[in-house]
Amino acid sequence: MSSEILSVLEYMEKEKGIGREDMISAIITAIKNAAAKGVNAGQELKITIDPRHGRMNAWALLDVVDSVSDPKTEISLEKARQIDDELNIGDVYEKEIDPAYLGRIAAQTARQAIMQRLRQFEKERIYDDFKDQVGDIVSGIVRRRERGDLVVDLGKAEAIMPSRDQVPGEDYSPGERIRCFLLKIEATNRGPELILTRSNPKFVLRLFDLEVTEIADGTVKIEAFSREPGYRTKIAVSSTDPKVDPVGACVGARGARVKSIVRELGGEKIDIIRYFEDPKEMALEALKPAVPRNVYMDERNRRISIEVSEDDLAIAIGRKGQNARLTSKLVGWKIDIMKQEIKEVSMETKQAEAAQGLNQIEGIDAATAERLVNNGLISPELFLDVEEEDLAEMGFSSEEAADILAKVKQFLQSQGISS
Template sequence: MSSEILSVLEYMEKEKGISRDDMIATISSAIRNAALKGINAGQELKVEINPKNGALQAWSIMHVVDSVAEPATEIHIEKAHLYNKEAKVGDYIEKEIDPAYLGRIAAQTARQAIMQRIRQFEKERIYDDYKDSVGDIVTGTVRRRERGDLIVDLGKAEAILPPRERVPGEDYAPNERIRCLLVGIETTPRGPELILSRSSINFVRRLFELEVTEIADGTVSLQGMAREPGYRTKVAVDTSDPKVDPVGACVGARGARVKSIVRELGGEKIDIIRYYQDPQEMLEEAIKPAIPRNIRIDESQRRIYFEVSEDDLSVAIGRRGQNAKLTSRLLGWRLDIGKEKQVAHGFDDRREAAIRTLQDRLGISVEKSAMLVDSGLASVEVFEGVEAADLIDMGLSEEEAATVIEKVSEARA
């Protein structure tokens, strides 16, 4: 039995991190309590284990009397002198007993108690071992499924990846390696439980901090993030160093850095944009490749209304509205997206617009402007090489021709 105990002590110390003294106290107490429930009931026992070789010793604590009434707990003075020559009536002596006499039932009960105490030790150590790792990325091995949860072995403890913290479409087989964010330690009747996540926005944040050295050292900062797990993540980055391109730093040479993160996220798309304090500039960056037009900003309601062309409408909204939702969360503004109205301009409309423009810019009458437009001079830009004599031939007076030439020169200066 001593070899078995020694093996337990060494295994728990090396593999589980439970100190030898703690295990000895647990095993000794378990054996003693189990024996007292068996054939040694009613006795007072003392159990010790040698920490070096695992040897088990047991003693029965006996009350020295001159007339024995309870043989299980009392010993006659003459017999007591066999164990302690200086014993006197009223003293207590330790009578060594063979551990085998503690009984097989006691041994089985002790084994159960030991395993229960070991599990308790492990649970107590979970919090101490992982309390400083909350918010960090951990790596483990998928073990099994329990009631929909994925059980992940982290080495010193098992953790839970609940359905709510998984990415839609991702599936893992037993013994597969997995990286997750440790989001918290929950207290349950069964002890502390480690909760993992792959859908948290902070999982992507930590991946960027691990992959991009400029973020780790503070040169580049993550000013805003929005994520739809399994679909797309938008990241707004900024820098305090004008010599550093924050977007380029996150993308990496030939996209190496962002590709590494995309692989870890199972192909989830990542948009990295430059951060701007101005909401309109941020909108124009975040909604690309769609181009917002007719932008109106309501600062009191934190709402932005804008229009996009019919071709850009599906891009701006995205599949099931996800692109618009991500952009809204990234900016912190509510977005109202409309379709830009297309106005068809006919020949007459364009002619009228050209006439009004020449009238305003050259300071001549509507009739004279119409005369110039009908002669092919529909804008100031086409007056190149036109002289006053040409305008007189078209019907303008000398004074009007000189004025037009002067106005054209000023407009083109």
Template sequence: MSSEILAVLEYMEKEKGIGRADMIAAIVNAIKTAAQKGVNSGQELKIEINPKNGHLKAWSLLKVVDSVSNPKTEIHIEKAQALAPNAQLGEILEKEIDPSMLGRIAAQTARQAVMQKLRQFEKDRIYDDFKDMVGNIVTGTVRRKERGDIYIDLGKAEAVLSNKEQVPGEEYQAGDRIRCLLLAIEATPRGPEIILSRGSPKFVRRLFELEVTEIADGTVKIEAFAREAGYRTKIAVTSTDPKVDPVGACVGARGARVKTIVRELNGEKIDIINYFPNPQQMIIEALKPAIPRDIQLDEKNHRIALKVDPENLAIAIGRKGQNARLTSRLIGWRLDIEEYKVATADPRAIAIDSLTKNLGLAREIAERLVNIGMNSPAVLESVDLEDLIEAGFSEQEAQDVLSRVNK
């Protein structure tokens, strides 16, 4: 049995990372509990396992008395002194017993208890190993796919990339290497479950922190972030150092930094812009190359209504409204985009204004004249008194109009 125990101790220490002392404590407790329920029921036992050679020793703990009422827990003083000459009444004597006396059923029960304890050790170890990695990027190997979820081997544990945390359009096969964000560790009846994500905005944010040293050291700060996984990401950045261009730092020389991130995201588009606290400045920056022509801010309802030229409308809204949604999330205001229409001149209004300005006519008289086609002083020069009276003007009104024309 010693060789079996030693083999278990060495395997668990090397392959599972479970400490030898913890394993020995678990095996001892399991054997003791199982033995006390079997043929050794009612006895107090002491069990030790040598960590070097796996040798197991067992003792029965007996109280030294002068009158034995329970032979499983007590020993007479004379027998005790025969085993240990210095034994005294009331002391606990450790009487060594043959480990095989613990019983076959005890051994089987102990084996089950040990396996249960091992599983608990593994669960605790997985949690301890990964609890401080939440929010970091991990690399693993795709093992299998079940009901849309991808199971990934991280070396020390298996993790799951659920369907909702995947990026639309991405496909992986068994054996593929994959990078993901360690999103969370959830407690389940089967133990801790490691949840991964590639669709979370935090995944892209962490990629920028790893790729852009200025973000890692705090020189450049990501102030706002919005993402539609697999399609487009928008980030707004600032710099604490006036000598550092935050957008340029994120893009990198010849776009090297952002290209690395885009490759990891399988071609997902990334827009990097300067951040402004003023939402009106921010909307102008976020919608480039589309240029808003008219911006109205509703501070109370946190809404922005803006108009863009017809040729820029599709750019501002984006495919299936994607650009507008991302811009709205980036700024934190609801966005209403309309087509900008240039106001066309009203010829009737121009004619009325001309008559009132050039002839000094009352606006009501000018409107009546325009309504019957007399829309300029030149036309009125060929009109006589009777024409105006027939058109519905009084004689006094007609005379006033003609006198102003003649002047």
């Protein structure tokens, strides 16, 4: 039996990482509990196991009494004195017994209890090994799928990536190495369960933390972020050092840093923008390269309405409204993006407005202004190169032409415009 125990101890220590002392304690407790249910029921035992050789010794603990009522737990003073004359009533006599006497049933029950204790040790070890890695990126090998969840081997334990934490479009094959974010250790009836994610925004933030030294040392800070896994991520960054460009630091030389993160995310687009405290400025920055035409703020309802040209509308809204949604999450305000309405102005209206402008020149009446506009002279500045002969060709007399040019010249001089 010693060799069997020794082999168990060695296996547990080498393969499972469980110390001998812990395993010995578990074996002793299991054997005591099992023996108490068998032929040794009611008897108190003392058991030791040599950690080096695996040798087991056992004793029955008997109370020294004057009159014996239960021979399994008591021994008479007279009989005890025959063995050790220093024993007295109230002392405990340790009677050595053959470990085999504990019985086969006790050994079998103990084996089951040992396996149960082993599982408990493994559960405790999983928590101890991974509790400090929660919130960090871990690497493992894909093993299998179970009801949509992905089982990943992290070396010391298996972890689960629920379907909700997987990225749409990513395909994971058994044997493939994968990097994930250790989201939490969840307590279940089966023990601690490691929960992984690749869809949580924290995964992207941790990648930036590892890739961008300025973020790791606190020089650059990610102020806001939003993500649609597998499609697009937006982050807003600021810098505590005015000499450091936060966007440039995240992008890296020739885009090296952000490209590395994009590769890890399977080609997911990443927009990095400068952070502004003003939600209006943040929204406009996040929607670039779309150019806003009109912006309306509703601070009470935390809503921003932005008008863009028809050409910029698709860019601003994004595929299936994705860009607008991510911008809204990033800013924290509801964003409405609309096409700018352009009112068509008739030629007659334009001519009337131009004539009204010429009519401001003192001495030029509405009829004269309309005649001038109909001939293309729609603003006072256009008279700088006009001579009397040009007006005569338009049907004005020499006197009318001279009078018009004089009044226009006087008006231009009053506006600080010289011919």
